[in-house]
Amino acid sequence: DGGITQSPKYLFRKEGQNVTLSCEQNLNHDAMYWYRQDPGQGLRLIYYSQIVNDFQKGDIAEGYSVSREKKESFPLTVTSAQKNPTAFYLCASTREDRVDQPQHFGDGTRLSIL
């Protein structure tokens, strides 16, 4: 079955530590996205990538970094510069980065501070 796999499901970060969240898709989708979900705030876009080796900042990119070396993979690093990282992180993908292509989501990674 095709889908989006996020790992780990739960992640804990110590002060000053960088952590990387994995997102893999086998849907052959070109575009991939990272969102952050906080209670009462909906989903906010962190980074997106329309194609391999290219990515752009979303609304809340500060303290995060990404790479897109392979079509299937779009890992997100939460750096120590992100002072409030506790949230539910969601990865999404779509066949093309077009308004008529709905996004499909993985099951998320919940990040907490130790």
Place this chain on the structure above:
Amino acid sequence: QKEVEQDPGPLSVPEGAIVSLNCTYSNSAFQYFMWYRQYSRKGPELLMYTYSSGNKEDGRFTAQVDKSSKYISLFIRDSQPSDSATYLCATPNTGFQKLVFGTGTRLLVSP
């Protein structure tokens, strides 16, 4: 003003009730509208996807868009306890696939 507004609920209904979930949006240029269902500790799952005004039906679910009043609705007929989840409305914000989400409405269907 937020681009997409949604009442957070919770909305509690008995099993079998007709549920109406609503969103308002501010930008008249928005053309595509989505409804996602999100169970606790899971990612959003695409439920309905509509273009411009009108109705779209899929089983017990009907999505309705009224562009004149910038109002979108999701109706659930014969609601079931398994429909208990958070429902998110979303629309792409012009030019490319930057989805703007409402905050979500939590629905509780009691047996």
